[in-house]
Amino acid sequence: MEEIKKTSKIMLIASAVIPIIILAGMIAYIFGPGANLLDFGTSLPEITIEKIDFLDSKIVATVRNTGPIDVEVVQADVNDRIQPAAIEPSKKLNRFTTSKVIIPFEWNEAEPYEIGLTVSDGTRFTKSVLAAAATPVPNFELASYFAVIGTYVGIIPVMIGLLWFPFMARMSKNKYKFFLALTAGLLLFLGIDAIEEGLEISSENFAGAFNGNLLVVTVVIISFLGLYYSSEKLVSRAASSTMTKPIAIGLMIAIGIGLHNLGEGLAIGAAISLGEIALSTFLIVGFTIHNTTEGIAIAAPMARVKPMIGKLAAMGMIAGTPAIFGAWIGGFSYSPFTAVVFLSIGAGAIFQVVLSIINWIRQDGEKTLSNAAVASGIAVGMIVMYLTSILV
Amino acid sequence: MDLVKTMKGKMLISLIAVSVASTVCFTFLVVNTDAAEQPKTFLTHSGALIQTTGDILDPVGYTGKPLEFNPDKYLREFSYGTVSKLPDGTTLREFTIIAEDDKIMEISPGVFYNVWTFNGTVPGPTIRAIEGDLVRVHFINNGQKPHTIHFHGIHKAEMDGVFEPVGQGGGRFTYEFIAGPAGVHPYHCHVMPLEEHISHGLYGAYIVDPKDGRQPADEMVMILNGFDTDFDTENNFYAANTIPFYYQHHPIQINTNERIRVYVINILEFDQINNLHLHGTLFDYYPAGTYRLPSTYTDVITLSQGDRGIMEFAYEYPGKYLFHAHKTEFAEKGWTGLFLVKDSLEKIKQYGEK
Numbered sequence: 001m002e003e004i005k006k007t008s009k010i011m012l013i014a015s016a017v018i019p020i021i022i023l024a025g026m027i028a029y030i031f032g033p034g035a036n037l038l039d040f041g042t043s044l045p046e047i048t049i050e051k052i053d054f055l056d057s058k059i060v061a062t063v064r065n066t067g068p069i070d071v072e073v074v075q076a077d078v079n080d081r082i083q084p085a086a087i088e089p090s091k092k093l094n095r096f097t098t099s100k101v102i103i104p105f106e107w108n109e110a111e112p113y114e115i116g117l118t119v120s121d122g123t124r125f126t127k128s129v130l131a132a133a134a135t136p137v138p139n140f141e142l143a144s145y146f147a148v149i150g151t152y153v154g155i156i157p158v159m160i161g162l163l164w165f166p167f168m169a170r171m172s173k174n175k176y177k178f179f180l181a182l183t184a185g186l187l188l189f190l191g192i193d194a195i196e197e198g199l200e201i202s203s204e205n206f207a208g209a210f211n212g213n214l215l216v217v218t219v220v221i222i223s224f225l226g227l228y229y230s231s232e233k234l235v236s237r238a239a240s241s242t243m244t245k246p247i248a249i250g251l252m253i254a255i256g257i258g259l260h261n262l263g264e265g266l267a268i269g270a271a272i273s274l275g276e277i278a279l280s281t282f283l284i285v286g287f288t289i290h291n292t293t294e295g296i297a298i299a300a301p302m303a304r305v306k307p308m309i310g311k312l313a314a315m316g317m318i319a320g321t322p323a324i325f326g327a328w329i330g331g332f333s334y335s336p337f338t339a340v341v342f343l344s345i346g347a348g349a350i351f352q353v354v355l356s357i358i359n360w361i362r363q364d365g366e367k368t369l370s371n372a373a374v375a376s377g378i379a380v381g382m383i384v385m386y387l388t389s390i391l392v
Numbered sequence: 393m394d395l396v397k398t399m400k401g402k403m404l405i406s407l408i409a410v411s412v413a414s415t416v417c418f419t420f421l422v423v424n425t426d427a428a429e430q431p432k433t434f435l436t437h438s439g440a441l442i443q444t445t446g447d448i449l450d451p452v453g454y455t456g457k458p459l460e461f462n463p464d465k466y467l468r469e470f471s472y473g474t475v476s477k478l479p480d481g482t483t484l485r486e487f488t489i490i491a492e493d494d495k496i497m498e499i500s501p502g503v504f505y506n507v508w509t510f511n512g513t514v515p516g517p518t519i520r521a522i523e524g525d526l527v528r529v530h531f532i533n534n535g536q537k538p539h540t541i542h543f544h545g546i547h548k549a550e551m552d553g554v555f556e557p558v559g560q561g562g563g564r565f566t567y568e569f570i571a572g573p574a575g576v577h578p579y580h581c582h583v584m585p586l587e588e589h590i591s592h593g594l595y596g597a598y599i600v601d602p603k604d605g606r607q608p609a610d611e612m613v614m615i616l617n618g619f620d621t622d623f624d625t626e627n628n629f630y631a632a633n634t635i636p637f638y639y640q641h642h643p644i645q646i647n648t649n650e651r652i653r654v655y656v657i658n659i660l661e662f663d664q665i666n667n668l669h670l671h672g673t674l675f676d677y678y679p680a681g682t683y684r685l686p687s688t689y690t691d692v693i694t695l696s697q698g699d700r701g702i703m704e705f706a707y708e709y710p711g712k713y714l715f716h717a718h719k720t721e722f723a724e725k726g727w728t729g730l731f732l733v734k735d736s737l738e739k740i741k742q743y744g745e746k
Contacts, residue, residue: 074449075500075501080721082637082725084450085442086434086448087448089445091449102444104441118503120504122619123621123622
């Protein structure tokens, strides 16, 4: 019996591995040494300047080889004027590796700059900065500054939104449904907003090699699936524990919004560190107003249970504090890649929350969504978000 | 049930593992770490001090590394041809010029560009004759495209190097004309598209000395040129004699109170104008070198493509003096050099012997 089991297992493994071996053989035959079947055309070098930092008397550009071949970076320029520079760790860049180009340069605050790098075949690649501003160096003062901003943007507005809890707790069933749908509308808007933002960052900063748009899609779906799976677990376990279902849903919404706020914090931190000061003021004011609605989203599903101030406050913190972490990450170590990943995770999380709210509405009544309160709720939610987003 | 549960759990874990791994892999992807290396300190040509454990991107570079093209040698090298006398007493000067268009040359540290060359260099050899000599240029085209040589000067229409493209892969043509007028003239390929043939480097200087000669001087040739290495019809590099910043790193040594004569030709493609500014002294300027009286005494001349002339000057005080395009963009992209003026009794070797 054991013998048979063993051989069948070997067979199983073999049947899984054989196609891979054949594939590897074919690739070796086509691309391997001595093969010249696909030897046509010229591979062009491509590098991407991912980040430009303005430090004391120098400009530092982070460059990545995003092309199909290894390259050598041989010359640096500022505003198209050749400058001596250092490149660490090496001027030779294998595929996907990065180096930092350090250019001694007395740059002027708030002036635009274009940084250019030339590779060995003479092709020049550039990245522009609208207004030079000293790159923030991580220190306690700045960290607490970001924490204060994160609190303003994330925690306080969510808490203000939660103040609608007593109001929602006392309303009729239909009005309550309206508010739940409103929440779904708000969140739907936020999710789409995050995807749009992610696509924008990826198309502005990513080389084609990274398939930025597909990265957004992939991360959104994985994040959605991950949260969907864990929230089902949470809700199904809610029955057997002290946690009631509304609270479980409220918690999931708080987590989803928290992930979203991480993305917002990232955007604010990055805007400050990239020197777009005016933009970040708008971001802060806009997000503050915008995020008040997030409090409503958390409060809505819990409006049918006995008020639990502690739990509500905790959820507000779960939803709000990630804005602080986001601001730290965005301000101190901004990279377009992390920004896109976080925004996409946030979007996936939000869509999962929208799905749970809709399920909640359906279970809480006649199992249909064709209801004036629901339809108008979603619509109003989206319109409110759109209008407040103009402020951002 | 248990199995399903663990399967689910496994799948979830693997999903998370895959996403975390790919994130880490992309975010921190292979930064080559040679942390143990000692930092190098480096003083740039602009005076900045760079300390680095990595590599240096230095537009001047070239310390100890031989160049494929030597601007020092080119500067004072004149080709007088193979000289013989015709029965009527005329001096015949014969030159052989071979065109090629497949060389890849390092035109700035680390930057490789496909140069098209006369006799293997950009610029081609400086052809020199005396007014009235018979100049015979045996031209061989070893390139992969048709080329010609178009000499500025006075000659018959069929010697103009425009309507007689010389075929690739060994095509031949003999250009023949009486040297004149006295002055400094460019020569260049005149095959269409002209812009392509000139910007790749098919040009050189052709000097005609007046019959009675010019006053003895330390003579040199500067061809103002540039390279558009990324083919966007804008030059990436500018220079006097091809290599950006070369004479800044290897100053041209001259003596105080000695007459310096510079044959300057602007062949720069793509840009409307070029210019030249000399520090610390002024010069007599003879446009095209054709008149014996200077047109101006100045320290800046402005040249359009094809403009050329002779500069004559001397330095009173020793030291380092810049010469560069006063179009500062060009200066900062390589068209900058230095004269190192010395108090020396030993005269620099006179080229000029006929």
